[in-house]
Amino acid sequence: MAMDMTGRKLFVKALLEEGVDTVFGYPGGMVTDILDELYKHEEIDLVLPRHEQGLVHEAEGYARATGKTGVCIVTSGPGATNIITGLADAHYDSIPLVCITGQVPLNLIGNDAFQEVDIVGMASSITKYSVTVRDRKDLGKILKMAFYIARSGKPGPVLVDLPKDIQTAVGPGDYPESVSIRGYKPNESVHIGQLKKGYKLLKSAQRPLFLIGGGVNIAKANEKLLKLVEKTKIPMVTTVMGKGAIPTDHPYYIGNSGMHGRYAANIAVGQCDVLFSIGTRFNDRITGDLNEFAPKAQIVHVDIDTASISRNVVVDVPIVADANLALEKLLEWAEPQNTQEWLEQIQEWDKENPLEMRRDKGMTPQMILEQINQQFEEGIIVTDVGQHQMWASQYIELNEKKQFITSGGLGTMGFGFPAAIGAKIGCPEKPVVCISGDGGMQMNIQELATAMAQGANVIVCIFNNYYLGMVRQMQQLFYGKRYEATCLRSRKSCPKDCKGPSGNCPPYEPDFVKLAESYGACGIRVAKESEIVPALEQAKQCSTPVLIEFMIATEEIVLPMVKGGNPMTEMILK
Amino acid sequence: MMKNRWIALYVENQVGVLAKVSGLFSGKSYNLQSLTVGTTEDETVSRMTICVTSDDVTFEQIKKQLNRMVEVIKVIDLTDMPIHMKEILFAKVKNCSVEDKAELFQIAQVFHVEVSDIGKDSVLLECKMTERRNNELIDLLRSKFKQIEIVRGGAVAIESISTSCAGRAEYFRK
Numbered sequence: 001m002a003m004d005m006t007g008r009k010l011f012v013k014a015l016l017e018e019g020v021d022t023v024f025g026y027p028g029g030m031v032t033d034i035l036d037e038l039y040k041h042e043e044i045d046l047v048l049p050r051h052e053q054g055l056v057h058e059a060e061g062y063a064r065a066t067g068k069t070g071v072c073i074v075t076s077g078p079g080a081t082n083i084i085t086g087l088a089d090a091h092y093d094s095i096p097l098v099c100i101t102g103q104v105p106l107n108l109i110g111n112d113a114f115q116e117v118d119i120v121g122m123a124s125s126i127t128k129y130s131v132t133v134r135d136r137k138d139l140g141k142i143l144k145m146a147f148y149i150a151r152s153g154k155p156g157p158v159l160v161d162l163p164k165d166i167q168t169a170v171g172p173g174d175y176p177e178s179v180s181i182r183g184y185k186p187n188e189s190v191h192i193g194q195l196k197k198g199y200k201l202l203k204s205a206q207r208p209l210f211l212i213g214g215g216v217n218i219a220k221a222n223e224k225l226l227k228l229v230e231k232t233k234i235p236m237v238t239t240v241m242g243k244g245a246i247p248t249d250h251p252y253y254i255g256n257s258g259m260h261g262r263y264a265a266n267i268a269v270g271q272c273d274v275l276f277s278i279g280t281r282f283n284d285r286i287t288g289d290l291n292e293f294a295p296k297a298q299i300v301h302v303d304i305d306t307a308s309i310s311r312n313v314v315v316d317v318p319i320v321a322d323a324n325l326a327l328e329k330l331l332e333w334a335e336p337q338n339t340q341e342w343l344e345q346i347q348e349w350d351k352e353n354p355l356e357m358r359r360d361k362g363m364t365p366q367m368i369l370e371q372i373n374q375q376f377e378e379g380i381i382v383t384d385v386g387q388h389q390m391w392a393s394q395y396i397e398l399n400e401k402k403q404f405i406t407s408g409g410l411g412t413m414g415f416g417f418p419a420a421i422g423a424k425i426g427c428p429e430k431p432v433v434c435i436s437g438d439g440g441m442q443m444n445i446q447e448l449a450t451a452m453a454q455g456a457n458v459i460v461c462i463f464n465n466y467y468l469g470m471v472r473q474m475q476q477l478f479y480g481k482r483y484e485a486t487c488l489r490s491r492k493s494c495p496k497d498c499k500g501p502s503g504n505c506p507p508y509e510p511d512f513v514k515l516a517e518s519y520g521a522c523g524i525r526v527a528k529e530s531e532i533v534p535a536l537e538q539a540k541q542c543s544t545p546v547l548i549e550f551m552i553a554t555e556e557i558v559l560p561m562v563k564g565g566n567p568m569t570e571m572i573l574k
Numbered sequence: 575m576m577k578n579r580w581i582a583l584y585v586e587n588q589v590g591v592l593a594k595v596s597g598l599f600s601g602k603s604y605n606l607q608s609l610t611v612g613t614t615e616d617e618t619v620s621r622m623t624i625c626v627t628s629d630d631v632t633f634e635q636i637k638k639q640l641n642r643m644v645e646v647i648k649v650i651d652l653t654d655m656p657i658h659m660k661e662i663l664f665a666k667v668k669n670c671s672v673e674d675k676a677e678l679f680q681i682a683q684v685f686h687v688e689v690s691d692i693g694k695d696s697v698l699l700e701c702k703m704t705e706r707r708n709n710e711l712i713d714l715l716r717s718k719f720k721q722i723e724i725v726r727g728g729a730v731a732i733e734s735i736s737t738s739c740a741g742r743a744e745y746f747r748k
Contacts (some may be wrong), residue, residue, distance in 0.1 A: 121590070121593060124597060131590075132590070181644060182647050183643065183645055305642070307635065311635055
């Protein structure tokens with residue numbers, strides 16, 4: 001039995017026992033006690049962001065890059081509501097977070113006290129678990145539960161709402177070593193019979209295909225998957241979150257499938273006779289029209305989450321399992337299959353419509369991304385959300401030395417830059433490149449100060465096309481170029497019926513280079529292809545965060561593209 | 575096939591759990607018919623009886639989503655099980671004439687329900703019957719009397735001990 005202690009002391013003890021060395025915290029009235037306790041502990045670094053949304057995305061980036069649990073500390077009321085977007089993002093992309101929100105003292109809950117909100121009520125549908133600590137004696141157990149739930153099974157965010165008087169109250173000082181929760185038993189085994197059935201189906205296939213989602217990356221089952229693919233000689237496509245599951249230059253890797261997937265990848269899904277999928281929830285961006293998804297295939301679905309199976313796509317062999325365990329077993333049985341003809345067919349499709357952007361006039365995103373591939377042999381590539389994200393998901397090359405971090409499920413603009421800072425804080429020895437758009441960058445641009453303060457020397461590559469490009473692309477293709485609310489140069493003086501840039505458009509704000517410099521970071525503007533390499537080389541030498549603004553063509557679009565709700569084989573290619 | 579289905583749900587008896595369960599139904603657009611909750615022999619555990627209208631696929635998903643909640647201890651699908659299921663119903667009939675009252679007593683006798691209160695021109699019926707039988711009673715009262723007030727509690731169900739004296743959920747369907 002440990003001595004009795006205050007809640008705040010037990011909280012820090014819990015962090016230390018969980019091996020937490022970095023927390024992301026923003027102060028406020030209801031967390032001052034916790035912060036005061038952290039002041040005494042040199043072994044825990046506190047990262048102070050400039051906005052709680054930046055904070056939670058930093059914690060996400062940190063968690064994805066390190067594999068550890070991201071810990072957030074924010075105050076009650078606005079502090080808590082500002083992390084909502086990040087909680088939803090982490091929930092969708094299975095990122096382990098433990099978020100502590102301060103709360104008004106127990107006797108004030110329900111009084112509409114200053115900075116009081118029912119954050120547990122708000123967050124319950126976007127967290128794996130959320131709870132208010134109502135009794136000091138439960139604090140140790142609840143914190144243990146929070147860490148256990150966040151990182152076990154399908155990882156996710158857990159919110160612990162901590163009233164101020166619980167932080168100061170004296171109670172048991174024990175932090176449990178383990179916890180058993182009767183309503184939560186993550187799956188830790190594989191149903192061998194089902195898996196065998198799935199493998200038998202795969203073996204009998206003439207045109208087998210692996211569809212790999214983010215689950216494989218989360219389970220760190222990459223090596224096993226690579227072995228399985230090589231042993232069976234079966235080609236593979238990924239979702240955006242699954243990208244990098246095996247090296248992208250591997251001969252059996254076709255590319256991403258889905259809305260902006262590679263032509264050959266989507267056709268292969270349409271033509272395969274057995275689709276063996278691991279760690280994906282068959283989200284609408286992957287399936288398109290559900291009736292036309294993989295119409296010739298029998299589908300095997302391995303996922304750790306029971307609720308993900310047979311929800312969107314009815315599958316023939318459902319298997320609830322951790323990707324690692326399933327792959328381990330599959331490797332035991334795997335035998336080479338005769339896929340030569342099928343592989344050649346896929347290569348032919350790829351030759352018909354390779355992934356490529358024009359090279360005739362001016363700098364394209366592809367040129368920039370190819371140079372990023374060249375310049376960084378290892379490191380972490382983080383993206384924001386929008387056109388640049390899809391270009392990156394198409395053209396960025398990954399291998400075991402490179403990691404790709406992106407907001408896949410929720411598609412959160414403003415995620416990229418803070419997530420890159422968090423990744424750099426977690427992995428200071430690795431180069432971290434953030435690819436962002438000019439729109440998304442401005443959603444959390446205040447984090448430049450955090451990057452400076454933390455010495456998180458990330459290289460931010462902004463693809464500036466003066467537009468919120470992804471939506472503008474839809475307006476361009478499906479809404480008669482009526483660019484409502486997507487032009488970032490637009491001013492009150494502009495004509496309402498603008499259908500694209502003219503000679504006398506207003507100037508763009510902000511001046512990203514000057515803005516970076518005002519924070520003490522390095523700013524570089526790149527307007528033509530020949531400047532790409534010198535800029536990246538200069539960036540690598542910098543001892544501060546670097547912001548490179550690439551001036552790309554304004555009306556460039558992401559291709560191929562499938563219109564929402566259409567079959568994935570109906571691609572717009574030109 | 576769209577039909578009514580029943581679930582018994584063991585949950586942690588904690589603040590906010592009911593809100594989380596009902597929030598799941600609204601958040602995911604599941605069609606909740608009735609939900610009752612009360613404590614069990616173990617004071618840390620509550621049991622809910624839930625009736626939903628859904629097709630097969632959605633119902634499977636509902637069970638999985640409930641199972642996924644940390645506060646949910648156990649999900650039991652009662653739809654095809656031998657069970658005992660009852661619902662409490664109060665029916666207050668107002669503006670009764672003397673003949674009306676006599677008829678209400680007859681109805682109470684036939685339906686085996688209790689007349690639990692009476693006034694100058696009102697009668698209160700207290701019924702513990704199946705949902706279906708309660709519906710029938712309500713229909714009858716509606717057809718005969720103008721002013722009625724209905725309060726019903728939602729179905730409560732328990733798995734049967736001997737299969738012979740219980741019905742299947744199918745039987746209780748409206």
